[in-house]
Amino acid sequence: MNILLATDGSRFATQALEYLRDFPFPQAGRCHLVTVLDKRAFKARKKSDLSDEDKDWLKQAKKEIREEGADFLEQQARVLRDRGREVHTLVRTGHPADEIVQAAADVDADLVIVGSHGWTAAKRFMLGSVSDKVLQYAPCSVLIVKQPDEQTSIYSDKVLKILLAYDDSQPAKRAVEFMAALPLGNDTHIRALSVLPVIHMFRQDIKQRLSWVWQEKKRAAKAALKRIAKEERWGHLQVETELLEAEDVSQAILDTASRDHSDLIVTGHKGKGAIDRFLLGSVIGNISHHAQCSVLAVRPKK
């Protein structure tokens, strides 16, 4: 598995690095560490405003920052090399999210890992979030690492608790495949969760639950959950299942994650268009914004 880890030197990026170090990813494949020097920081009003001396200074400064970035990456790479991984480093200049997405395509990554700053909605709106954009545009799966500050390892407990949000769609099936391919240890608990959306407004839920379409749906969802839990490729792992009915699917997933103290939420990425996202919101977007733990969105490589 080719993994690209984006770092900006913040403690959130360090958490992401620790995650890459400790999580049972397959040993085979390369790791790439990338850092992006934000081009906007170097923008002068106009090139011609600068004297030659200034230009030289600017050039020098850029070079130094690049070198510093490269040194920093080497340092970080050592952590991973100690664990026997093949690590490459990469310094790029430009817009962070664009460059991360581009780098993922360039190195043929299967997974991009980014840290999350845990910004509030207002700040996200004003500044735009790099992890959001990477989640939306990356050509492969994305892992957004989030850890409570007091937590020292990637597990909150002795075991790794994974919540798999499953709706029997193609993307969800891919998420199962992705997880089953990981060398997960015996200390892993997986819970597969399906949430059926109901509408409570005007008590339409009474009407909805009575209809045969709904009964059919519920039966199908139960069967699908049972099927994936029984699949052989999980090997020795126990997979628990749960079926919920809720008005807000993402909220139900988040509630279950916090009830179980899950360490990771895994879900398939549906790749909705911009209009759909604007009109309807995206479950994965909501989860990645509000989850207390890390979130893995699985999508096929482009």
Place this chain on the structure above:
Amino acid sequence: MEQSLLQWFVDESLLQNLLADQPTWILLLLIVVCIVMLSKGADWMVDGVVDLATRTGMPKIVIGATVVSLGTTLPEAFVSVMAAYMGNPGLALGNGVGSIIADTGLIFGLTCVLAAVPVNRYILNRTGWVQVGSATLLVVIAVWMLLTAAEGEQPMLVRPVGFFFLALLAGYLYITYVWARQGGSVMLEDNGETEELRGLALCWLMVTGGLILIILGARVLVPAASEIALRFGVPEDVIAATMVAFGTSLPELMTAVAAVRKGHPEITVGNIVGADVLNVLFVIGAAAAAAPLAIPDNFYHFHFPAMLILLFSFRAFISMNTDGMFKRWQGVWLLSVYVIYIFLQYALNIEGAH
């Protein structure tokens, strides 16, 4: 704080859980409060519309068909879009079609039986065509989808159809405005009394405030009444077919009652005609635009025909009534069709549209 407020707005299950924990007498009290809210809201709105009509010279029927109808169909549109988005096409399409049937058959039928309703032919002749036309268009598209659907596949109202309806909705609102401006000067309504009129701003405030009260009242009344009914052991399917189904038509009903009581039945006519158009173009249009709606079989052989019978009768009555009044027997006809429709739905055990 603002986040929790927003949650109350979006997540109805919070309200439902809160109601489920209350003792019965509080629920009964709440129902009374809601009914008061509904009737007060409807009163204010009707008063506002009447003064608004006199001030602007726009016929009441036009305001009924636009402002009032938009307001009363809003909850339906919201529920239907949510249902479509959540993959429940039966609810979205059923709410639209079911509301047309309930509005035209039950509410307008009842109004005609209880009060003398004038036919404003100048307006109704044209908007009446839009009303029948939009529903017919829906059925024609649905039938076309049935004919072109591949073997074993369910016919769908695809998203382009939804966007097409929304475009038609914009056109409809514009053309009503144009007609109203033409018609407004021709026929100022005979409001003999020269009462003091309220200011324009106050009129609008009363109309919107009334609408908000109506919508809020209906939104709390339905779950509270359903909860009570559940406690008294009423079977769920009965509740679904009565209270829940009725919930989205409640605003139209309250408007009709207030309008008739205050002697302005034109508002009801406008509201019904407008609501029928909006149920197709706005409710079903927006829902189909959000997600493709599958059309269940029983719509073709039961719900669509019932809707068309009611609408074409209504349309025929407009042309027949050359003396400018709806007849009582016409109301009885609409009402009977509605009752037979409901009865058959039970007798044949057909999945409800509404």
